[in-house]
Amino acid sequence: MPDTTRPLRKLGFLTIGLFDPADPAAGHESTLQIIELGERLGFDSAWLRHRHLQFGISSPIAMMAAAGQRTSRIEIGTAVTPLGWENPLRLAEDLATVDLLAGGRINPGLSVGEPMHYDTVKHELYPDSWEVEDFSYARVERLARLVAGEPVRDFSGRQGVVEEFSSRVEPHSPGLRQRLWYGAGSRKSAVWAGANGFNLLSSSVIFPESDQAPDFARIQQSQIRAYREAAAASAPEHGPVRVSQGLVVIPTDSASSDQREKYQRYVDQRLPRTRAPQGPKGMLFAPDLIGTSDEIAEQLYAHAGFQEVDEVAFALPFSFDHEDYVQILTDIAEKLGPALGWTPSGVGQDVP
Structure with missing residues (x-):
């Protein structure tokens, strides 16, 4: 049996929330039911992927609002929201509103960079400014300032009989800034997240440095350690930081024989991409972990990345059925x- 002298402190899961385009309501309802089940089972957190122009959740903020009203304890987050698609001021308003409605349980995970397939959508997304949009870290820094309640403008106060104006984003949700996460896949982004007071989401996809051997677990370990060093050296007002690992795990303890065969086919189809770096940036994918819970636990305790964390958000496979989840x-x-x-x-x- 694995050594449990260092117990896992927080257990979460991540779902993409797939749906049938012919009946999207059913898929969204299934995702909400899965989050409710997670709370009943004692999970600490549920995380939603963010997908645009696909058959997965495009509005996790709305889904978090709905889930927050159907649960009472479980933390709800995004892993991640790509800010290239968002207006930081409007997003700050929505996040604070949902966080207040959920009683301070929202954990927004964020990323920056040009939107996926930007050339195909830029004229609809930013028709007048697509050439000058800033998709750098400055975009997430702006969101963080707005969430923290820093002034947006000098103008505030009463105007007329009933109009009252604020100089900051309203509503303001105290504590939300400390629950912002950054989804980092490279050492550079991990160090930036630590230096700027974000918690760290480390997933099943990473980008190695040019001089690193393609060993996923060791590279993930080195990125997490670099993050912690940067966080420790940053300004003390950022407060304590959290690190979560997000591998795909598929325990088969109570699975039927048909489910086991289905799960193994899924893992086998995805395994070749984990054997070598992929694409021009040399992406590395972690192998999916499948087997009994004891077998998966042994693999995790031997995983250098897992050894660095005390909380996880295990990713559910993308294309399974409700009963599989x-x-x-x-x-x-x-x-x-x-x-x-x-x-x-x-x-x-x-559960309400």
């Missing part, structure tokens, strides 16, 4: 989590 989440909560030393939160409490 129920089985996987149940096995994660009832078997894999305890094998990693995790204790469920709030099990047995009523």
Whole structure:
């Protein structure tokens, strides 16, 4: 059995929220039910991917608002929201509103960079400014300032009989700034996140340095350590930082024989891409972990990246069915989590 002297402190899961374009409401409802199940099973967090012009969740902010009203304890986050698609001021308003409605449980995960397939959408997304839009770290820095309540303008106060104006984004949700995460895949972005007071989301995709051997676990470990060093050296007002790892795990303890075959086909199809760097940036993908919970736990304890964290957001496979996710989440909560030393939160409490 794995060594559990360093127990896993927080257990979460990540879903893309796929839906059938002929019946998108059903897919969104399925995702909400999965989050409700996660709370009943004692998971600490549920995370939503952000997909635009695809058949996955395009508006996780709206989904978090709905999930927040159907749960009472579980933290809800995005992993991640690409800011190239967003107006930081409007996003700050929405995030604060949802966070207040959820009682301070929102964990926005963010990234920067040019939107995916930008040339195909830039004229609709930014028809008058696509050539000059800034997709650098400055965009996420601006969001962080707005979420923190820093002034937007000098103008404020009463105008007329009833109009009252603020100089900052309203509503303001205290504590939300400390719950902003950055999805970093490179050492540079990990160091930037640490130096600028963001928590770190490290996923199953990373970008190695040119002089690093293509060993996913070791590279992830080095990025997390570089992040912690940068965070420790940054301004103290940023407060304590959190690091979450997001690998794909598929426990098969209670799976049917048909499910096991389906899961293994999925893993086998994705395995070749993990054997060598991919694309011009040399992306490295982590292999999916499949097997009994005890087998997966042993692999995780031997994983250099996992050794650096005490919380995870295990990614659910993209294309499975609702009943598959129920089985996987149940096995994660009832078997894999305890094998990693995790204790469920709030099990047995009523869910609204």
